[in-house]
Amino acid sequence: xxxxxxxxxxxxxxxxxxxxxxxxxxxxxxxxxxxxxxxxxxxxxxxxxxxxxxxxxxxxxxxxxxxxxxxxxxxxxxxxxxxxxxxxxxxxxxxxxxxxxxxxxxxxxxxxxxxxxxxxxxxxxxxxxxxxxxxxxxxxxxxxxxxxxxxxxxxxxxxxxxxxxxxxxxxxxxxxxxxxxxxxxxxxxxxxxxxxxxxxxxxxxxxxxxxxxxxxxxxxxxxxxxxxxxxxxxxxxxxxxxxxxxxxxxxxxxxxxxxxxxxxxxxxxxxxxxxxxxxxxxxxxxxxxxxxxxxxxxxxxxxxxxxxxxxxxxxxxxxxxxxxxxxxxxxxxxxxxxxxxxxxxxxxxxxxxxxxxxxxxxxxxxxxxxxxxxxxxxxxxxxxxxxxxxxxxxxxxxxxxxxxxxxxxxxxxxxxxxxxxxxxxxxxxxxxxxxxxxxxxxxxxxxxxxxxxxxxxxxxxxxxxxxxxxxxxxxxxxxxxxxxxxxxxxx
Amino acid sequence: xxxxxxxxxxxxxxxxxxxxxxxxxxxxxxxxxxxxxxxxxxxxxxxxxxxxxxxxxxxxxxxxxxxxxxxxxxxxxxxxxxxxxxxxxxxxxxxxxxxxxxxxxxxxxxxxxxxxxxxx
Numbered sequence: 001x002x003x004x005x006x007x008x009x010x011x012x013x014x015x016x017x018x019x020x021x022x023x024x025x026x027x028x029x030x031x032x033x034x035x036x037x038x039x040x041x042x043x044x045x046x047x048x049x050x051x052x053x054x055x056x057x058x059x060x061x062x063x064x065x066x067x068x069x070x071x072x073x074x075x076x077x078x079x080x081x082x083x084x085x086x087x088x089x090x091x092x093x094x095x096x097x098x099x100x101x102x103x104x105x106x107x108x109x110x111x112x113x114x115x116x117x118x119x120x121x122x123x124x125x126x127x128x129x130x131x132x133x134x135x136x137x138x139x140x141x142x143x144x145x146x147x148x149x150x151x152x153x154x155x156x157x158x159x160x161x162x163x164x165x166x167x168x169x170x171x172x173x174x175x176x177x178x179x180x181x182x183x184x185x186x187x188x189x190x191x192x193x194x195x196x197x198x199x200x201x202x203x204x205x206x207x208x209x210x211x212x213x214x215x216x217x218x219x220x221x222x223x224x225x226x227x228x229x230x231x232x233x234x235x236x237x238x239x240x241x242x243x244x245x246x247x248x249x250x251x252x253x254x255x256x257x258x259x260x261x262x263x264x265x266x267x268x269x270x271x272x273x274x275x276x277x278x279x280x281x282x283x284x285x286x287x288x289x290x291x292x293x294x295x296x297x298x299x300x301x302x303x304x305x306x307x308x309x310x311x312x313x314x315x316x317x318x319x320x321x322x323x324x325x326x327x328x329x330x331x332x333x334x335x336x337x338x339x340x341x342x343x344x345x346x347x348x349x350x351x352x353x354x355x356x357x358x359x360x361x362x363x364x365x366x367x368x369x370x371x372x373x374x375x376x377x378x379x380x381x382x383x384x385x386x387x388x389x390x391x392x393x394x395x396x397x398x399x400x401x402x403x404x405x406x407x408x409x410x411x412x413x414x415x416x417x418x419x420x421x422x423x424x425x426x427x428x429x430x431x432x433x434x435x436x437x438x439x440x441x442x443x444x445x446x447x448x449x450x451x452x453x454x455x456x457x458x459x460x461x462x463x464x465x466x467x468x469x470x471x472x473x474x475x476x477x478x479x480x481x482x483x484x485x486x487x488x489x490x491x
Numbered sequence: 492x493x494x495x496x497x498x499x500x501x502x503x504x505x506x507x508x509x510x511x512x513x514x515x516x517x518x519x520x521x522x523x524x525x526x527x528x529x530x531x532x533x534x535x536x537x538x539x540x541x542x543x544x545x546x547x548x549x550x551x552x553x554x555x556x557x558x559x560x561x562x563x564x565x566x567x568x569x570x571x572x573x574x575x576x577x578x579x580x581x582x583x584x585x586x587x588x589x590x591x592x593x594x595x596x597x598x599x600x601x602x603x604x605x606x607x608x609x610x611x
Binding site: 133137144148162166167171181184 | 572
């Protein structure tokens with residue numbers, strides 16, 4: 001049974017989606033979604049434990065031996081990302097019932113659940129597969145589902161945002177396929193481990209370099225690497241609350257995982273980082289994202305879009321570790337996949353509650369006035385998650401920044417240390433705008449918290465921000481294992 | 492000249508790739524953008540299929556009298572990619588229909604203008 005778990009966790013949500021569409025009942029849809037999300041979390045936890053004790057293992061799909069058949073491979077890095085995705089899913093799914101009921105017409109609700117399940121299947125599939133083309137298929141399963149999730153937003157701008165995201169996302173995926181095609185022409189294989197072996201010694205061939213460029217830009221579009229992030233702010237701002245929370249916490253993170261996988265286990269890191277300006281490129285783009293996107297967030301009026309810009313900046317932190325290319329830096333990056341996931345997840349879940357109670361289609365910073373009185377628990381949760389976004393000691397965000405700064409010092413890249421501190425200060429500015437509105441400005445309205453299920457999910461995630469700040473046995477230990485695995489090279 | 496002739500399929504692929512991407516970026520009409528996207532994706536099908544064909548090669552079925560076989564794997568991969576492309580195009584067209592219902596236009600600049608002014 002245990003050996004079939006890698007396949008099972010992709011199959012479960014994949015099968016749930018058509019069942020939900022057939023049943024058409026919002027209640028069944030919610031139950032199935034929640035059950036699947038929790039099952040995936042259990043499976044991810046079991047896989048992670050097995051990897052931690054017995055090491056990486058592989059699953060031959062349909063018993064076709066790799067490299068001919070498709071291989072599912074669970075190692076320290078993929079197990080960590082699986083847990084991060086499944087953990088978010090297990091908070092978003094129980095939250096979804098009230099949130100979706102409030103934001104969508106009754107006859108469309110089941111579609112939202114079905115799309116969510118497909119998106120989850122795609123994200124878990126990307127993480128677990130060891131085959132470059134299979135990865136593309138899962139990438140598109142999750143992306144197509146997320147375009148629909150965004151298009152289901154209440155305002156008409158959601159349609160335009162989804163369309164723009166679809167264009168850029170599809171170009172990104174097609175670039176990725178071009179890159180994989182070139183690698184296939186050079187090596188004759190699509191299995192990632194096999195690719196790594198056959199690419200040794202031919203890294204400087206022009207098709208391989210072209211493949212590297214296509215894959216970098218393609219996945220860069222998907223993960224919103226600065227300056228390929230234009231689709232992100234609108235997509236997050238106009239999507240339904242539950243979709244924003246889920247996508248912000250998982251979709252871009254899984255794309256970062258793909259980039260890490262290609263950079264450190266497929267291409268030869270020595271060739272990549274020593275003969276090409278990879279390090280400089282990633283440091284420059286990451287720092288630009290951290291500073292510029294944070295500055296935009298300071299001047300943004302709408303709260304969801306403010307945090308969407310903050311996401312672009314936070315993705316900068318994640319890619320910064322690639323540029324630092326040492327153990328501490330990568331640990332920070334990988335830990336931030338989870339740390340930022342719970343932080344942004346908490347913020348968008350709580351904001352969904354605020355939107356539900358205010359009844360408005362968009363929440364401006366000004367309309368948060370008096371939130372500390374109207375919705376004290378929600379406001380408190382937002383402050384906690386905001387502190388984690390800034391990186392105050394005792395929160396998950398601090399853990400990330402600590403390791404990134406260690407990595408930057410190790411590289412003697414003092415300007416990067418300065419940039420991390422500057423970006424944190426700018427984060428103080430935009431989080432303070434919310435705190436100021438919520439607690440220091442008088443607002444109208446009586447005290448009324450978000451529905452219990454939604455509030456509990458949001459607060460639990462905010463609690464995780466603090467938990468991961470103090471008890472680092474999951475995020476840092478897992479990320480550290482994954483970083484060691486990546487720096488050891490392939491396999 | 493011979494370089495062009497010998498790599499004819501690559502030149503066609505490249506032309507379609509760049510033309511598709513150009514239409515996608517340069518045109519403001521959502522339908523034309525989707526056409527560009529379709530051309531761009533199709534060029535990738537060629538990129539995979541063309542190198543899989545050997546002159547004189549047959550389908551990879553062992554039989555007396557045949558020794559040269561074409562690689563079947565690119566065809567299988569591209570069948571999958573075509574399905575993904577069809578799904579993307581279908582979704583793109585569906586969203587375009589909804590945009591047309593919500594805005595009354597599918598021109599990008601008019602849509603942005605109507606969002607700015609709040610006009611229906």
